[in-house]
Amino acid sequence: MLPEQNPYSPGSGRRPPELVGRTGELEAFDTLRARVANGLGDRGVVLTGLRGVGKTVLLNEMHRMADRSEWLTVRIEARRDETGARAVRRALARELVVSARKLTRTRMTARMREALGTISSFNAKVGATGIELGVDLSLGRADSGDAEVDLLELVEDVALALGEGRRAFGVFVDEMQDLDSETMGALIAAQHAANQRDWPFYVIAAGLPNLPRVLTETRSYAERLFNYRQIGKFSREDATQALREPAERLGAEYSPDALEILLDAAGGYPYFIQEYGQAAWNLAGDRLVSGADAVAAVQYGTEQLDSGFFRSRWHRATPSERRMLRAMAVDGEGPSPTARVAQRMALQPSSLGPYRAALINKGLVYAPEHGQIAFTVPGMAAYVDRHHDDLDDAADDGAATD
Ligand SMILES: Nc1ncnc2c1ncn2[C@@H]1O[C@H](COP(=O)(O)OP(=O)(O)OP(=O)(O)O)[C@@H](O)[C@H]1O
Ligand SMILES: [Mg+2]
Incomplete structure (x- = not known):
């Protein structure tokens, strides 16, 4: 079938044609959103799982949901090899200013103006961008240079201002296990303070299966702060849907044996389903993936995985x-x-x-x-x-x- 119509999406963080399963996680986040809208508190969310199970896709989906509820959101991706604490904080400040600019276009309360001042001074301190928010800096707020103190003041001012409109401040962190311990400690401490004082501030994080341990080793109370969700492989039913639906929507189908062959090869892993689905689509003739197409797709798809997904990691x-x-x-x-x-x-x-x-x-x-x-x-x-x-x-x- 035509490659230019191929609906599958193998690749890191790529939004799938059909977001399958994950209902529990999405509902949990929806509840969080609804609680915020009712002025109630909840816990942050930590998504953990192996490579390629769909953590980033899910985190991005939650981010979109938060944006639709007009939260103030920032998204950062931790990287171990980067210059660490300062770089992450600069990214945080930069994203925050960009996000906050949207708020300046609406009518603002006095508290919101102050919060923007705090964002500006946090930003000035870490030297992120020259983007102006059109307010005076809140001198002495979030500009001490101590990560924990500054983040706490920032969260307090921003979350309380947003809370007036029943909105929240959300920090979305991907690959959180790689965050430097200073920033990690500061984020956990801010979440802790927010939970205790009912500030609408939430850390929504994704990472490898060791992330919960890294969090509790950083701050022992982290254990109670988050709603921990393990993201795993798909059930056979969900895997079938992930493979079948995108093709059916375009008027193509799988023969029963093709479906079995591809699902067995993918072993329920979202990344592999996308890779084999893509190969099957490209190799099949008109509108039907046959058993023989599936056998060829497994071979081709595996070669693709070997030369990309696995090889890059081996190297x-x-x-x-x-x-x-x-x-x-x-x-x-x-x-x-x-x-x-x-x-x-x-x-x-x-x-x-x-x-x-x-x-x-x-x-x-x-x-x-x-x-x-x-x-x-x-x-x-x-x-x-x-x-x-x-x-x-x-x-x-x-x-x-x-
Ligand atoms: N719910 C889903 N339904 C169907 N396909 C999905 C789903 N979630 C993710 N995928 C697909 O799986 C692949 C991997 O997704 P993603 O990059 O989010 O995984 P990850 O867990 O973040 O991996 P890593 O640990 O390597 O960052 C992508 O090709 C994506 O399109
Ligand atoms: Mg990821």
């Missing part, structure tokens, strides 16, 4: 870190006991530490529990198996050395 690891990934792959999807992985690499468990830490840093593995290690990428073990021979360190293209 982030240094040769010795790859040895560890290989030792983990012996256990399939895992998790693996770290002691066993060390043994396979002929290392003392303590010597495994630096590799483990580096791979966690790169977002390739995480520790589901103490003494365990697992891939963050579904299907990574099978990828390593498939390419056992050509993944040799000697064949490395020099992307990384140690």
